[in-house]
């Protein structure tokens with residue numbers, strides 16, 4: 001696996017790549033812009049070029065993440081337009097920064113029901129991929145199922161991909177906390193879960209993993225990340241997931257609660273220790 005964590009680009013993209021390397025990351029994730037806002041700046045060409053050169057020099061894999069505020073299933077036409085325009089910019093920035101994909105959460109049906117929410121999401125994605133014609137794939141992230149979130153099952157993620165006009169431009173990102181909270185898997189049955197994910201055409205298009213423990217129990221449908229081994233997935237669960245051969249070569253990014261980015265270092269050491277038997 002290519003282990004890493006979430007890194008801020010507030011000091012510029014080049015500085016973010018330097019930080020990731022300094023912390024011992026093999027991959028890292030960054031927000032394309034302020035995660036709570038739609039309006040962001042276009043990528044600075046100098047920073048982008050500098051960052052891309054550093055990625056190559058250090059052999060780092062970068063994963064972009066769109067703002068949380070985006071709802072691919074919104075019934076509000078104005079919000080839909082703002083979301084699409086925002087995501088076009090996210091994908092353009094991610095491409096300029098050399099990211100392997102841009103992660104975006106599955107939509108929220110906001111009371112309209114799953115079927116309608118799925119329809120709207122597919123419609124929004126079709127328009128997005130018509131307007132953004134670049135090379136960066138959009139990676140749909142599974143959700144914990146808070147409120148009216150779609151995407152608690154892998155089946156639903158696969159369904160969206162198969163129903164859009166350009167499925168080859170859509171991939172997936174799997175969050176271990178969300179999947180656990182949504183009861184999509186149990187850590188003790190991880191290999192059977194991966195097997196199932198392969199059989200329905202999910203794992204083949206999985207481009208990144210968000211590695212987080214969960215502050216709430218299996219099936220709680222709460223999206224609250226815990227530090228590795230300190231939540232309900234626990235040490236044994238984390239060891240099982242991290243020992244999986246299915247993680248080979250995969251960017252595995254921590255989004256756990258930390259005070260500073262340096263706090264990711266001991267957690268990454270812990271994760272590598274759990275993984276050792278497989279990669280050795």
Ligand SMILES: [Zn+2]
Pocket residue numbers: 141175210255
């Ligand atoms: Zn996540």
Ligand SMILES: [Zn+2]
Pocket residue numbers: 175177178223224225
């Ligand atoms: Zn989350």
